[in-house]
Amino acid sequence: MPRISEETIQRVAEASDIVEVVGSYFPLKRAGTSWKALCPFHREKSPSFSVNPQRQTFHCFGCGAGGSIFRFVMDYEHITFVEAVRRLAQRAGVPVIEEAGGEADEKGYSERKRLLAMHTEAAAWFHQQLLRSPAAGAAREYLKSRGLTAETAKSWNIGYAPDSWDALIQFLKGKNFTQEEIAKSGLASSKEESETGSPSSTARLYARFRDRVMFPIRNDYGEVIAFSGRVLDAQARTAKYVNSPETPIFSKGRVLFGLDKSKRSLIEAKTAIVCEGQIDLITAFESGVTNVIAPQGTAFTPEQARLLLRFVEVVVLCFDSDRAGQEAVTRSLPALLECGLEVRVARLPAGEDPDSLIRTQGAEAFQRHITEARNFFDNALDLLTAAGGMEDPVKKAAASRKLATFVPLIKDPVQREAVMGRISARLGIAPTAFQAQMRSGKTAVTRSANDEEPEVPREAPFEMPEGVVILCQLAMTDLRTKEWLATQVLADPQLLGESGNLLGRILRHGAPLDSPAALNTFASTLSPREEKAFANLVPGRVPGDPLIAAQEAWRGLVAQTLREQREAAKNRLRQPGLPAAETLALQKQILDLSTRLNDLFRPVPQDSA
Ligand SMILES: [Zn+2]
Numbered sequence: 001m002p003r004i005s006e007e008t009i010q011r012v013a014e015a016s017d018i019v020e021v022v023g024s025y026f027p028l029k030r031a032g033t034s035w036k037a038l039c040p041f042h043r044e045k046s047p048s049f050s051v052n053p054q055r056q057t058f059h060c061f062g063c064g065a066g067g068s069i070f071r072f073v074m075d076y077e078h079i080t081f082v083e084a085v086r087r088l089a090q091r092a093g094v095p096v097i098e099e100a101g102g103e104a105d106e107k108g109y110s111e112r113k114r115l116l117a118m119h120t121e122a123a124a125w126f127h128q129q130l131l132r133s134p135a136a137g138a139a140r141e142y143l144k145s146r147g148l149t150a151e152t153a154k155s156w157n158i159g160y161a162p163d164s165w166d167a168l169i170q171f172l173k174g175k176n177f178t179q180e181e182i183a184k185s186g187l188a189s190s191k192e193e194s195e196t197g198s199p200s201s202t203a204r205l206y207a208r209f210r211d212r213v214m215f216p217i218r219n220d221y222g223e224v225i226a227f228s229g230r231v232l233d234a235q236a237r238t239a240k241y242v243n244s245p246e247t248p249i250f251s252k253g254r255v256l257f258g259l260d261k262s263k264r265s266l267i268e269a270k271t272a273i274v275c276e277g278q279i280d281l282i283t284a285f286e287s288g289v290t291n292v293i294a295p296q297g298t299a300f301t302p303e304q305a306r307l308l309l310r311f312v313e314v315v316v317l318c319f320d321s322d323r324a325g326q327e328a329v330t331r332s333l334p335a336l337l338e339c340g341l342e343v344r345v346a347r348l349p350a351g352e353d354p355d356s357l358i359r360t361q362g363a364e365a366f367q368r369h370i371t372e373a374r375n376f377f378d379n380a381l382d383l384l385t386a387a388g389g390m391e392d393p394v395k396k397a398a399a400s401r402k403l404a405t406f407v408p409l410i411k412d413p414v415q416r417e418a419v420m421g422r423i424s425a426r427l428g429i430a431p432t433a434f435q436a437q438m439r440s441g442k443t444a445v446t447r448s449a450n451d452e453e454p455e456v457p458r459e460a461p462f463e464m465p466e467g468v469v470i471l472c473q474l475a476m477t478d479l480r481t482k483e484w485l486a487t488q489v490l491a492d493p494q495l496l497g498e499s500g501n502l503l504g505r506i507l508r509h510g511a512p513l514d515s516p517a518a519l520n521t522f523a524s525t526l527s528p529r530e531e532k533a534f535a536n537l538v539p540g541r542v543p544g545d546p547l548i549a550a551q552e553a554w555r556g557l558v559a560q561t562l563r564e565q566r567e568a569a570k571n572r573l574r575q576p577g578l579p580a581a582e583t584l585a586l587q588k589q590i591l592d593l594s595t596r597l598n599d600l601f602r603p604v605p606q607d608s609a
Contacts (some may be wrong), residue, residue, distance in 0.1 A: 013520030066535030068523030126159025
């Protein structure tokens with residue numbers, strides 16, 4: 001397990017703000033000094049999830065989730081602390097230094113950074129070619145014919161790759177990218193690559209994309225990580241679409257086209273419309289149907305499905321009504337069902353895709369098909385019964401066997417039960433017969449046990465008495481109070497029990513906890529239980545002089561502890577048959593405790609005037 005250096009954690013903490021980070025996952029609404037949203041960790045109708053910028057923590061009053069910025073990313077993305085630090089580091093542009101093998105990681109980081117920079121340059125260059133190059137006339141015509149305006153081309157950074165082997169490569173070299181970097185980016189390929197399978201630094205490079213309309217592919221932060229190039233001449237003998245190959249920054253099966261733009265709409269609609277191609281997606285988005293994404297390639301991978309699950313509950317597949325489109329539906333199904341998404345299938349009129357439908361009949365017509373989309377199983381039953389022949393027992397058995405391979409993938413037992421009921425009713429077969437088919441048949445994709453999402457451990461926060469909460473708050477906001485408390489609390493660290501741990505941490509922490517940077521750094525040192533208690537601290541202003549308020553709260557807590565100890569001693573004293581020595585010791589202890597209690601409430605002597 002790689003260890004990330006303390007310095008990296010600190011730099012990440014300093015560079016991150018919890019409101020900004022949480023807000024990049026889903027929208028937050030301001031509520032006084034904090035920010036609110038529907039809790040992503042449990043289902044709810046009114047928001048009980050709040051993010052506190054003063055404390056740099058999040059907390060849900062509904063399910064008790066809570067903690068620091070690191071905890072949020074860990075729980076939300078289902079990743080480890082180390083991965084969360086990496087994720088935040090990438091976001092903030094902080095290089096990750098590992099304790100062992102740090103050099104290699106630093107190198108990987110700077111390599112990725114160079115590749116991202118190169119893609120940004122290339123995207124701008126392709127876009128300029130589309131706008132200005134006389135050779136791009138046909139590309140401009142093509143986009144116009146597809147109803148894409150100059151404005152749309154600008155907002156999606158659509159470009160044109162000229163029909164040249166080395167124009168892009170010369171441009172990138174002019175921007176000081178090396179031969180090796182260009183080969184690694186996938187924007188070019190070398191002749192040797194096709195022969196030996198690996199790029200060489202000496203081989204001549206050739207532009208991968210030539211005479212194609214270029215669509216930049218972005219990660220969910222909006223960084224360009226790859227390209228998809230569409231051929232202009234539909235009769236051309238080359239592939240209709242060419243995508244960037246797998247590179248250090250691009251993994252085809254993990255990216256969803258359009259996600260960086262549609263994230264917010266996905267969360268609001270709780271539904272993702274899945275289009276097949278980039279142009280379908282862009283047309284839908286620009287027509288106002290914005291909860292759209294497109295997988296790279298036709299079938300969903302488990303990684304893409306899990307990525308979607310963070311945003312939506314329902315997926316509407318909107319593929320072509322031709323055979324290839326229907327096969328894409330079937331191939332996408334296992335990954336989507338397995339991660340618990342409800343899958344619906346939109347039935348577009350024959351020969352139409354989202355792009356053509358919107359352009360001929362408008363966005364409302366498209367939206368209507370989405371609203372009317374049927375659950376995958378109902379849709380499949382519709383198609384089977386419409387095709388007829390269901391009286392034939394052989395056909396009927398074949399149909400139900402096909403459906404039986406998908407049903408076990410439905411995660412929710414109630415949903416699964418309901419779907420089984422509908423299938424046996426509509427095909428007119430006994431439920432037991434269908435179940436037998438399910439048992440004997442193969443499931444479309446066998447589930448591997450270690451592929452399961454890890455359960456998020458929910459630690460119960462420890463009890464924090466009101467007085468300790470106040471002391472924590474004052475220790476964080478007032479230096480004089482912190483110094484005074486340190487002399488009291490750290491002298492007798494056991495006095496407050498476990499609830500005193502967090503207070504002790506705050507008091508021992510050198511730097512003042514008065515900025516997001518300091519708070520995030522501090523939170524990264526806490527145990528999960530301490531972190532939760534920290535997130536539970538309700539920020540509030542304590543009226544009056546903070547030192548006096550702290551002294552009062554401290555006295556109250558000490559008095560309570562002393563009284564409890566005295567009570568315990570008294571109870572022990574009532575036990576029959578105590579040895580004389582112990583009786584004496586207990587009596588002395590009770591007397592001592594009473595004296596300490598009295599001293600506690602004796603007025604502090606004022607300076608005599
Ligand atoms: Zn919650």
